[in-house]
Amino acid sequence: MKNKNLRLYASFLTVTIAFLVLIGLSIAARNEERVSLEASVFNGDDGYKETEKTLPEYLVPMGTVFGIKLYTEGVIVSAIENISTKSGAFSPAFDAGIRAGDFIIEAEGEFIDNNKELSALIKNDEDGKIELLVKRDGGFFKTQLDLIKYEGSYKAGMWIRDSAAGIGTLTYYNPDTGEFGGLGHGICDVEAGKVMTVKEGQPENIVISDIVKGESGVPGRLSGYFAGEGPLGEISKNCETGIYGKLNFIPEGEKMKLLKKEEISVGKAEIICTVDNSAPVSYDIEIVEIVNDSRKVKNMVIKITDEYLLNKTGGIIQGLSGSPIIQNGKLAGAVTHVFLDNPQMGYGIFIENMLEAAE
Secondary structure (H helix, E strand, O other), X not given: OOOOOOOEEEOOEEEEEEOOEEEEOXXXXXXXXXXXXXXXXXXXOOEOOOOOXXXXXXXXXXXXXXXXXXXXXXXXXXXXXXXXXOOEEEXXXXXXXXXXXXXXXXXXXXXXXXHHHHHHHHHOOXXXXXXXXXXXXXXXXXXXXXXXXXXXXXXXXXEEEEEEEEEEEEEEEEOOOOEEEEOOOOOEOOOOOOEOOEEEEEEEEEEEEEEEOOEOOEOOEEXXXXXXXXXXXXXXXXXXXXXXXXXXXXXXXXXEXXXXXXXXXXXXXXXXXXXXXXXXXXXXXXXXXXXXXOEOOOOEEEEEOOHHHHHXXXXXXXXXXXXXXXXXXXXXXXXXXXXXXXXXXXXXXXXXXHHHHHO
16 A cells, blocks of 8 residues: 555444443454444454365355344453552453453353353352453463452453444355355454454344445444344354355345456456445446455455445445455455545455355
């Protein structure tokens, strides 16, 4: 990129669910250049080694906005907080080696399924000591929480979360397997900034209620609410390149060949997206630059050129993560981020990278 000071927002908007209360939030990455574009349902080095994998010949490009509900494996530690005592301010969680982004899997040898279970265990503990099994970066360790008694009950000095929800866009459907991919980037915990480990999740129909146009310095967004019609399938994977799963129905749409990354070029292209409650529509864009074809994400810079879409949204907005990118009649990739300083422009991911991660 010519301007390394450009800040980005990734185009999916999330809402965190804690203790059954839904709170509208947008995800902000801790990286100066990149921010996740996630739309609320209520108004490192990316280098990797390529592996030989068999990719499907045809996929159905989608562009359908949908609601997402995710439930974590155990509970995720969103933030560490000190507790004030007469002796000073302390965090039992921090002292136990727990950090934001960790997953608490077990307490006292019992699996922890949600926030309420762990909170009740801490609050009602008798001796102020709790043995935990913690997951971090794919590994596990055991530790002991030495709780602090504060205002009549024990405290651990951490914020926890067991679920999240939001709005994004379906990228593709594989008619041979029933599998889908969407977003083009992972769903991260808001505070911890790490990709959430998913135990289970569901895609659902969403009703768009409002569009906030993007402006320089302020990302736009789709706002809406779950239609309440039940799950459309299941989400089995949330990783750096998107979310993946299976649909329990066959969506409408024509099959399209894939455009390999070495065939993608600077020039005219289209995106397919949904900005109201009708069917997905194609809009003109330009692929401005192929950034790097050897990493998982942020592979190409795109620019919205369609006047109707610019008038409607101001450019790329939260909720459009996963919108398919089409070039020369073939599926090339998906929209993932917007430049905060210029909402007409953003990043896209190669479709090959999404498919490789889906396996």
